[in-house]
Amino acid sequence: MKKLSLLIAGLVMSVSVFAQKNYLKEPAAAKNKRMQWWTDDTFGMFIHWGLYAVPAGEYNGKSGGAEWIMETHNIPTAEYEKYAAQFDPEKFDAKKWVAIAKSAGAKYIVITSKHHDGFSLWDSKVTKYDIMDATPFKRDILKELSEACKAAGIKFGLYHSIMDWHQPNANPKQKPDVKPDFNKYRDEYLKPQLAELIKKYDPTILWFDGEWIGEWTEEQGKDLYNYLRNLKPSLIINNRIGKARGGMEGMNKYQDAAGDFGTPEQEILKTNSQDYWESCMTINNNWGFAKYDHNWKSAQVLIDNLVDVAAKGGNYLLNVGPTAEGEIPAPSVERLGEMGKWLDVNKQAIYATKGLETYKQGDNIRFTKSNDGKTTYAIFNKADNNELVLTAVQPKDGSKVYMLGVNKPLEWTKSNGSVVVKLPAELPCKYAWTLKMQSSSDAK
Numbered sequence: 001m002k003k004l005s006l007l008i009a010g011l012v013m014s015v016s017v018f019a020q021k022n023y024l025k026e027p028a029a030a031k032n033k034r035m036q037w038w039t040d041d042t043f044g045m046f047i048h049w050g051l052y053a054v055p056a057g058e059y060n061g062k063s064g065g066a067e068w069i070m071e072t073h074n075i076p077t078a079e080y081e082k083y084a085a086q087f088d089p090e091k092f093d094a095k096k097w098v099a100i101a102k103s104a105g106a107k108y109i110v111i112t113s114k115h116h117d118g119f120s121l122w123d124s125k126v127t128k129y130d131i132m133d134a135t136p137f138k139r140d141i142l143k144e145l146s147e148a149c150k151a152a153g154i155k156f157g158l159y160h161s162i163m164d165w166h167q168p169n170a171n172p173k174q175k176p177d178v179k180p181d182f183n184k185y186r187d188e189y190l191k192p193q194l195a196e197l198i199k200k201y202d203p204t205i206l207w208f209d210g211e212w213i214g215e216w217t218e219e220q221g222k223d224l225y226n227y228l229r230n231l232k233p234s235l236i237i238n239n240r241i242g243k244a245r246g247g248m249e250g251m252n253k254y255q256d257a258a259g260d261f262g263t264p265e266q267e268i269l270k271t272n273s274q275d276y277w278e279s280c281m282t283i284n285n286n287w288g289f290a291k292y293d294h295n296w297k298s299a300q301v302l303i304d305n306l307v308d309v310a311a312k313g314g315n316y317l318l319n320v321g322p323t324a325e326g327e328i329p330a331p332s333v334e335r336l337g338e339m340g341k342w343l344d345v346n347k348q349a350i351y352a353t354k355g356l357e358t359y360k361q362g363d364n365i366r367f368t369k370s371n372d373g374k375t376t377y378a379i380f381n382k383a384d385n386n387e388l389v390l391t392a393v394q395p396k397d398g399s400k401v402y403m404l405g406v407n408k409p410l411e412w413t414k415s416n417g418s419v420v421v422k423l424p425a426e427l428p429c430k431y432a433w434t435l436k437m438q439s440s441s442d443a444k
């Protein structure tokens, strides 16, 4: 009898092991297909929101930190937990946030389900340290946002921190008298939370962070990657699920790493890359809301960045840090609005395009190409004498050259290897302009 039950148990185990697919061996063609929407979408909105919005970068009269404030000011857990009782964002309106993203031209959203502080923005069954049990707000933020995204045709993604300052088993500092058991945290907390998130909110992207802690290994990252893809095969997962990124530059420093894309943080790759990558950046200096931080990048800089990223073949994930009242700060909304207006005119040159090997000419011109390769776009933010001189990439002989947003084709001439395009007297937008032409055969 004992033997028989052992045999059955063995059989069940091998069947379930057998049913687990190894997604680390995914063929390139399958990966490319899975990544297609993400590459085509190019522009996403990152949202850092949690209890840290309450102190908003100030503790005991001292400024500093934002989403890292617990660490920056060494706030004891019992003290930090009290912010939960004050988290009551009455102005939170998921539809409004999604409308802001949409009118900015962002095609996907990535929001912090849990940042390093360990607080969960959804109704999690494995903890009371979440929006339903610990705050007076008692509304499931991820549920409202995921539904608003679905209704608006915006893809929904989640940022999730591996590092957790609140879980005693994950943080040696948390309770000095308790010996942390990281594997227990991983198996009984982290993984069940991620399974909950996939089941309840159907995210398209999982964006990990806080992977640099000593307890986490590439091996565990690979296991987690397979576990998650088996739960939802179409998931797109960043490279911070493992240990492969080389510092803030974000690209993998070794082959066969877990994860689908590189994650440069607060910087853009120096050149075009054929690997999948996404540059994440803040609009001011901080990710979470910080009341002292007024260092807003201009719309010009944000649009230049988006163009630069697209020309180098990447994605741009631009962050907002909403307030404890539930609002995206007005300076962010304004700039996102400018980006949206610009994209309305120039979207063809950004979405569903690829970067070129020759992705630039000087500082002021960037090139992209339609996915089918037939159309080349030259995007420029400065031109002298009402003309643009193209040397690095040129139109095919006989091609018409248009400016996006202008109906009539532009006059152009070619002499001594230079193409000179006469620009229209009236420009269709601010910040930067796009010339559209048929690709010449040497535009790689």
Ligand code: H79
Pocket: 067, 068, 209, 212, 247, 248, 265, 280, 287
């Ligand atoms: O969520 C936002 C920030 O809170 C988080 N990432 C973005 C998306 C972030 N965490 N830390 N940092 C940013 C900066 C930390 C850098 C370091 Fe390191 C961690 C220095 C040493 C350990 C980076 C990771 C460089 C080496 C490992």
